[in-house]
Amino acid sequence: MSHSTPALTEADRLMTVCNSCRYCEGLCAVFPAMELKRSFSDGDLNHLANLCHNCGACYHDCQFTPPHEFAVNVPGTLAQVRTESYAHYAWPKAARPLFARHGTALAIGMTLITALFILGFVALNEPGALLTAHLDDTRFYAMMPHEAMIALFGAAFLWMLLAVFMGARAFWRDAGTPQVGATDHAQATRDAAQLRYLDGGGMGCFNEDEQPTDRRRLWHHFTFYGFLLCFAATSLATVYHYVFGWHAPYAWHSGPALLGIAGGIGLVIGPIGLLSAKRSRMQELGASGFRGMEVGFILRLRVTGGSGLALRVLGETPLLGPLLALHLGAVLTFFLSMPYGKFVHGLYRYLALSRHARDMRRHHGSI
Amino acid sequence: MAAWDVLVAGGGNAALCAAIAARRAGCSVLVLEKAPKFYRGGNTRHTRNMRCAHDAATGTLTGPYTGDEFMQDLLRVTSGNTDEALSRMMIDKSYEMLDWIQQQGVRFQPSLGGTLSLGRTNSFFLGGGRSMLNALYRTAEGLGVEIRYESELTDVEIEGASFRTATVQSPSGETRIEARTLVAASGGFQADIDWLKQGWGERAENFLIRGTPYNKGSLTRALIDKGVRQIGDATQCHAVAIDARAPKFDGGIITRLDCVVFGIVVNKRAERFYDEGEDIWPKRYAIWGRLVADQPDQIAWILFDAPNLEKFMPSLYPPVEAGSIAELADKLSLDPAQLCETVETFNASVVGGRPFNHVEPDGNRTEGLEIDKTNWAQRIETPPFYAYPVRPGITFTYLGVRVDDRARMVMQDGRPAENMFAAGEIMAGNVLGQGYAAGIGMTIGAVFGRLAGEGAAAHVA
Ligand SMILES: Cc1cc2nc3c(=O)[nH]c(=O)nc-3n(C[C@H](O)[C@H](O)[C@H](O)COP(=O)(O)OP(=O)(O)OC[C@H]3O[C@@H](n4cnc5c(N)ncnc54)[C@H](O)[C@@H]3O)c2cc1C
Ligand code: SF4
Ligand code: SF4
Numbered sequence: 001m002s003h004s005t006p007a008l009t010e011a012d013r014l015m016t017v018c019n020s021c022r023y024c025e026g027l028c029a030v031f032p033a034m035e036l037k038r039s040f041s042d043g044d045l046n047h048l049a050n051l052c053h054n055c056g057a058c059y060h061d062c063q064f065t066p067p068h069e070f071a072v073n074v075p076g077t078l079a080q081v082r083t084e085s086y087a088h089y090a091w092p093k094a095a096r097p098l099f100a101r102h103g104t105a106l107a108i109g110m111t112l113i114t115a116l117f118i119l120g121f122v123a124l125n126e127p128g129a130l131l132t133a134h135l136d137d138t139r140f141y142a143m144m145p146h147e148a149m150i151a152l153f154g155a156a157f158l159w160m161l162l163a164v165f166m167g168a169r170a171f172w173r174d175a176g177t178p179q180v181g182a183t184d185h186a187q188a189t190r191d192a193a194q195l196r197y198l199d200g201g202g203m204g205c206f207n208e209d210e211q212p213t214d215r216r217r218l219w220h221h222f223t224f225y226g227f228l229l230c231f232a233a234t235s236l237a238t239v240y241h242y243v244f245g246w247h248a249p250y251a252w253h254s255g256p257a258l259l260g261i262a263g264g265i266g267l268v269i270g271p272i273g274l275l276s277a278k279r280s281r282m283q284e285l286g287a288s289g290f291r292g293m294e295v296g297f298i299l300r301l302r303v304t305g306g307s308g309l310a311l312r313v314l315g316e317t318p319l320l321g322p323l324l325a326l327h328l329g330a331v332l333t334f335f336l337s338m339p340y341g342k343f344v345h346g347l348y349r350y351l352a353l354s355r356h357a358r359d360m361r362r363h364h365g366s367i
Numbered sequence: 368m369a370a371w372d373v374l375v376a377g378g379g380n381a382a383l384c385a386a387i388a389a390r391r392a393g394c395s396v397l398v399l400e401k402a403p404k405f406y407r408g409g410n411t412r413h414t415r416n417m418r419c420a421h422d423a424a425t426g427t428l429t430g431p432y433t434g435d436e437f438m439q440d441l442l443r444v445t446s447g448n449t450d451e452a453l454s455r456m457m458i459d460k461s462y463e464m465l466d467w468i469q470q471q472g473v474r475f476q477p478s479l480g481g482t483l484s485l486g487r488t489n490s491f492f493l494g495g496g497r498s499m500l501n502a503l504y505r506t507a508e509g510l511g512v513e514i515r516y517e518s519e520l521t522d523v524e525i526e527g528a529s530f531r532t533a534t535v536q537s538p539s540g541e542t543r544i545e546a547r548t549l550v551a552a553s554g555g556f557q558a559d560i561d562w563l564k565q566g567w568g569e570r571a572e573n574f575l576i577r578g579t580p581y582n583k584g585s586l587t588r589a590l591i592d593k594g595v596r597q598i599g600d601a602t603q604c605h606a607v608a609i610d611a612r613a614p615k616f617d618g619g620i621i622t623r624l625d626c627v628v629f630g631i632v633v634n635k636r637a638e639r640f641y642d643e644g645e646d647i648w649p650k651r652y653a654i655w656g657r658l659v660a661d662q663p664d665q666i667a668w669i670l671f672d673a674p675n676l677e678k679f680m681p682s683l684y685p686p687v688e689a690g691s692i693a694e695l696a697d698k699l700s701l702d703p704a705q706l707c708e709t710v711e712t713f714n715a716s717v718v719g720g721r722p723f724n725h726v727e728p729d730g731n732r733t734e735g736l737e738i739d740k741t742n743w744a745q746r747i748e749t750p751p752f753y754a755y756p757v758r759p760g761i762t763f764t765y766l767g768v769r770v771d772d773r774a775r776m777v778m779q780d781g782r783p784a785e786n787m788f789a790a791g792e793i794m795a796g797n798v799l800g801q802g803y804a805a806g807i808g809m810t811i812g813a814v815f816g817r818l819a820g821e822g823a824a825a826h827v828a
Contacts, residue, residue, distance in 0.1 A: 016681065016683065017621060017683060019681050020620070020621035020622075020680065020681050020682045020683050021495075021619075021620055021621045022479045022480055022481065022680075023415055023479070023492075023494065023495025023496070023497075023498075023620075024494060024495065025476070025479050025480060026476035026477075026491075026493045026494065027493070027494055032480070035480050038677060038681060057494060057498075058494070060497070060498070060501060061494035061495055061497050061498035061501070062495075062497065063412045063413055063495065063496065063497045063619055064619065064621075065405075067405060068405075068617065069614060069617075070621075070683075201474075201493055201494055201498075202474065202493070203474075210501050210505075211505065
């Protein structure tokens with residue numbers, strides 16, 4: 001079958017090699033999924049690539065990795081295909097180049113947006129308010145009215161949802177649209193929540209060499225659950241505001257604050273671990289040309305989490321204003337950039353896992 | 368005093384099992400592996416399973432496989448050509464091996480997709496042979512075994528029945544290493560084509576070597592030259608028919624073709640030469656290497672038609688495809704008239720009629736041919752037609768050194784060596800006079816490797 005990119009062509013070649021071998025069958029979901037087919041469309045390969053958690057086990061277990069002439073590198077090739085698939089399915093089309101230049105776009109966007117917030121704060125309020133907001137009863141809202149905040153962030157959020165949905169739909173359709181049932185979603189949720197396939201078939205995932213030493217699963221848990229906790233904090237605060245009419249600021253021992261603090265800690269620790277793992281990892285295992293996206297995503301999570309935490313800790317000082325601008329800038333950039341960066345990996349992987357759960361149920365009656 | 372208690376030559380399953388066993392018994396152990404790090408563990412890195420006796424099903428084995436049944440299988444595949452006492456000892460020890468090897472970090476999984484027939488008898492390595500090997504290396508290094516790559520044992524100094532020093536070639540030159548015991552686990556000699564020619568003549572030029580290019584038997588030769596008794600002759604080996612397009616060395620498992628039963632096999636003259644339906648499982652595929660070796664230019668083609676394409680495990684290279692038999696002959700540079708004639712006569716002789724079932728003899732046969740196909744005969748009639756070119760693929764050779772039931776080498780005069788042990792391919796001929804049973808190569812390496820390591824440790828103590 002002919003393919004649209006060199007990475008997809010290479011992935012197809014590897015799937016033929018692996019299908020004739022199958023030694024890695026017990027390591028993860030990718031190989032059993034591959035065994036169900038003898039020829040692979042672009043959509044099939046993108047599905048397999050998003051199923052791969054890049055644990056690295058099959059690189060070290062393979063008798064054919066370079067320098068062998070068969071030059072089999074499944075994790076590296078699937079990483080390339082996977083990363084390119086994010087751009088390939090992005091909506092609208094015009095935004096696709098953002099992936100390759102993600103780091104730059106992010107840095108510029110973030111600076112610009114934060115600066116705009118600062119300008120706005122200064123322009124809308126009397127000069128000096130930027131550094132005195134901590135003395136005001138209404139705190140944040142002394143800078144920016146609550147309604148304005150809701151309108152701005154609501155709009156950005158909706159745009160993000162739409163764009164992410166369109167991308168996910170294109171990804172889903174490209175490998176056929178199977179009937180995925182509730183049991184499949186339950187299975188996929190469990191697999192995703194535990195990062196089941198990041199464990200190298202049971203020994204942990206691989207980093208610098210053939211010793212499984214990487215704690216990436218732990219760092220990812222910190223990051224992911226940190227993110228979920230922050231999301232929960234914001235949602236709960238919204239409920240407080242609209243349902244109960246309780247307005248921010250909330251005391252440190254209130255629900256939203258506790259969730260936010262826990263989440264913020266996760267979002268600081270997790271990304272540090274992920275970043276350092278990424279730095280020491282064997283280059284062969286990753287994609288090339290998308291470092292800005294990989295690092296940018298992690299840094300942005302850190303800036304978001306970190307500035308949120310700082311707001312909490314330094315909220316009583318003159319830094320409140322600038323920090324608020326930074327945090328709001330980070331969150332807004334985060335929303336706007338979500339459909340065009342690493343964020344989508346979670347969603348595509350979840351979709352791949354649910355498709356996989358269904359395929360396994362159909363073919364083997366179990367997973 | 369010698370610097371090392373135990374010197375191990377080789378870096379595969381046999382070598383590592385010996386090194387780990389000796390180290391656990393308290394010895395200082397040096398492993399010298401001829402290959403660079405990536406290619407360490409020669410043929411072991413290509414394996415997928417091992418055959419051990421067990422009395423009950425386990426999480427990864429579907430049912431019991433007793434020592435008696437194992438012995439029966441071994442007698443059957445070797446046609447009785449085995450040292451029975453030694454084999455029985457190995458099989459008895461294979462019971463414990465399942466646990467022992469897992470204690471060294473090796474992990475198992477249920478049998479691989481496409482190999483269900485082995486699910487009861489063979490334990491499959493999770494992640495395959497290289498994963499298994501990596502686990503053994505991690506364990507050995509963790510215990511303090513020293514490993515040097517790109518170090519080949521090329522000669523040995525033996526006094527009477529006692530090993531003294533070894534000559535070692537490495538990138539830094541030639542050195543001599545003293546040790547109190549030697550474990551030879553350096554594989555067969557299949558990668559030395561000239562040595563193969565001593566048994567096979569010029570035919571060996573057309574053989575493909577399925578595994579490592581490093582197993583050239585330099586140590587085997589030195590040991591035999593210095594007084595260790597030889598076992599086996601240069602023609603005995605495990606050979607299967609593999610894709611003729613495979614690289615000369617190290618093509619591994621993915622070039623094997625499991626499709627003889629689905630069609631017919633023709634030689635350069637476009638004629639059939641053997642019963643493709645002979646039921647001698649589990650040797651079914653293992654005989655075809657030798658059969659092809661006896662054909663002109665050591666090449667043959669497996670022919671089948673469209674409905675069979677996806678009935679067997681896929682392999683690396685795509686089959687040659689054509690709309691008619693004549694066109695297929697053209698693509699294969701065979702005589703079209705002769706190939707058509709062969710296929711037509713075959714088709715006309717199929718009596719079959721029963722449901723086709725490739726997992727057991729199904730009684731579908733031809734009648735009246737000079738060479739009948741006695742099972743799985745079906746007409747080759749639905750285009751497109753397909754062909755795979757095949758050549759003999761040598762897995763490993765059986766000529767090696769004689770050992771006793773403690774894995775000690777036996778000298779020319781029948782005395783056991785004092786401090787020399789052997790394990791794995793280098794002594795496989797003791798168990799395999801001929802023939803093969805899937806997974807037994809790793810059993811030979813693990814059982815004799817562990818024995819050798821323990822024996823060496825006992826000698827040192
Ligand atoms: C494609 C393929 C698939 C196979 N699958 C299976 C299977 O599933 N199950 C099974 O039981 N068997 C299988 N076998 C057979 C199996 O690989 C061997 O029986 C087994 O690995 C032999 O182990 P060993 O340690 O004796 O030799 P090897 O694993 O070959 O190790 C020998 C080592 O010695 C080194 N060496 C050679 N000469 C010297 C020297 N002079 N000095 C120092 N080092 C030296 C080599 O570099 C090599 O690393 C397979 C073989 C092949 C080729
Ligand atoms: S990665 Fe290598 S060992 Fe694993 S299935 Fe593919 S070819 Fe086989
Ligand atoms: S890197 Fe890990 S998850 Fe990806 S295919 Fe290999 S074993 Fe599977």
